[in-house]
Amino acid sequence: MTKLELQKAAVEVRKGIIEGVHAAKAGHPGGSLSAADIFTYLYFEEMNIDPKDPKNPDRDRFVLSKGHTAPGLYSALANRGYFPVEDLLTLRHTGSYLQGHPDMKHIPGVDMSSGSLGQGVSAACGMALAAKQAKKDYRVYALCGDGEIQEGQIWEAAMFAGFRKLDNLCVIVDNNNLQIDGAIDEVCSPYPIDKKFEAFNFHVININGNDFDEIKAAFDEAKATKGMPTAIIAHTVKGKDVSFMENNCGWHGKAPNDEEYAIAMEDLRKVGEALCQK
Numbered sequence: 001m002t003k004l005e006l007q008k009a010a011v012e013v014r015k016g017i018i019e020g021v022h023a024a025k026a027g028h029p030g031g032s033l034s035a036a037d038i039f040t041y042l043y044f045e046e047m048n049i050d051p052k053d054p055k056n057p058d059r060d061r062f063v064l065s066k067g068h069t070a071p072g073l074y075s076a077l078a079n080r081g082y083f084p085v086e087d088l089l090t091l092r093h094t095g096s097y098l099q100g101h102p103d104m105k106h107i108p109g110v111d112m113s114s115g116s117l118g119q120g121v122s123a124a125c126g127m128a129l130a131a132k133q134a135k136k137d138y139r140v141y142a143l144c145g146d147g148e149i150q151e152g153q154i155w156e157a158a159m160f161a162g163f164r165k166l167d168n169l170c171v172i173v174d175n176n177n178l179q180i181d182g183a184i185d186e187v188c189s190p191y192p193i194d195k196k197f198e199a200f201n202f203h204v205i206n207i208n209g210n211d212f213d214e215i216k217a218a219f220d221e222a223k224a225t226k227g228m229p230t231a232i233i234a235h236t237v238k239g240k241d242v243s244f245m246e247n248n249c250g251w252h253g254k255a256p257n258d259e260e261y262a263i264a265m266e267d268l269r270k271v272g273e274a275l276c277q278k
Contacts (some may be wrong), residue, residue, distance in 0.1 A: 001045055003212045004278055006177060008041040011272040012242055016075030016088045022261040024092035027100065030251040031145060032072030034176040034209070034236040037077035041144050041215045042141060051081040054108045061127045063112040065120020065154075066145035066174065068100040068253065073110070074098055082109035085197070091095070118151025120144065121171055125161050128169040128229075141194065143172045147179025150188045161229045164200030169229040170222045173201070174209065176238035178249040197231035209234025243267050 001009070013036045021027035043049065047060040064073050078085045090096035099108040101115030112123045124142035131138050144154065161169055175195055181187050190196070194204045203225045206213040215234075216259055222230035238252075239245025242264045249264060 003216075004275060006037075006040055006044060006136060006212045007275050008272065010037050010239075011043050011268055011275065013040050013072065014076045014078050014271075015268050016078060016085060016260065017071045017208075018069045018256065018264045018268065019243065020088040020091035020098075021263075022258075023089040023188070024267065025255050026048065026092055027071050027255055028068040028180070028253045029071065029132045029242075029255070030238045030245060030249070030253075031066060031174060031176065032069040032075075033240045033242060035069060035174045035234075036271065037142060037210050037212060037215060037236075038077075038143060038172055038174065038234060039072050041212060041219065043076045045216070046219050047141065049109075049140065050107065051077075052170060054082060057087075058132045058136060058138055061111045063120040063124045063127070063140070063142040064102055065124075065142050066115050066117065066148050067120070069116030069143075069145070069174075069276060070098075070100060070102050073102060073171050074107075077107070078111045080109075083107075104107050115277050116252045117145070117148045118153040121157035121161070123247055124171070125157050125164075125166060125168060128161070128166040129164060131168055132166070135244065139170065140173065141170050143174060145179070146173055146175045146177065146184050146190060146193065147187065149190050149193065150184075155196070158197060158200040158231075165185075165201075165227050166229045167226050170198075170219070171229065172232045172234055174236055175233050176236045178238045178247070178252065180249065180250050180252045194231070197233075201228055203228050204230040204231045204233065206233045207235065221242045232240045241271050245269075249265040
């Protein structure tokens with residue numbers, strides 16, 4: 001896909017996030033919106049996947065370690081063709097397969113159930129090691145939150161990945177600088193994030209995680225890196241492209257009301273309209 005096509009796809013992913021969370025009257029829009037460009041690039045460009053064959057043993061794997069941003073993952077999966085986009089409106093409803101956190105048993109395209117923070121990199125390490133032992137070429141991607149990496153298990157997994165030289169593993173940190181209680185450097189600072197991953201023998205790349213040129217360059221560099229895993233520190237804007245949600249930790253985990261929903265969708269309509277003028 002071209003950069004413009006990816007940007008347009010990301011707008012649709014963001015619309016799906018807002019629609020799903022609004023319909024659920026619950027959920028986590030802020031971090032879903034900040035990571036929407038990462039989700040879009042992974043599912044529309046980067047990963048070797050096939051929505052018609054979601055269990056292909058040779059597919060690339062993705063683990064959403066910060067499982068509460070499931071609305072972003074679900075919207076990317078739906079827009080990529082894993083299930084109907086209309087089903088996003090059933091988010092968190094009783095009987096829906098799209099629950100508040102990803103469920104690998106019931107959702108096509110979900111490779112790992114998640115929700116308990118800090119565990120995703122460990123699961124991704126297991127998948128990456130399995131690929132090495134089976135002499136398979138698939139790659140494994142894990143997306144973490146910057147607040148989530150305050151969890152100690154993240155660093156245990158990082159130590160393992162670096163020691164085992166899992167160069168088929170790529171960890172992405174959605175560094176929007178906000179968690180549920182406020183700025184991460186005021187709650188329990190994980191900075192400098194890049195130096196910490198380097199200390200665990202990761203190849204580290206810092207990027208603007210809302211810029212597709214930088215996203216592409218980073219994933220290309222990760223694939224070319226041999227003998228060590230890669231960590232991409234994606235500096236993003238929480239609530240990206242929704243005016244009243246941007247850089248506001250209050251939108252970490254609540255749904256917009258009807259009036260706010262209308263404003264959010266109008267914001268995204270304008271973003272999409274501007275792209276159509278290019």
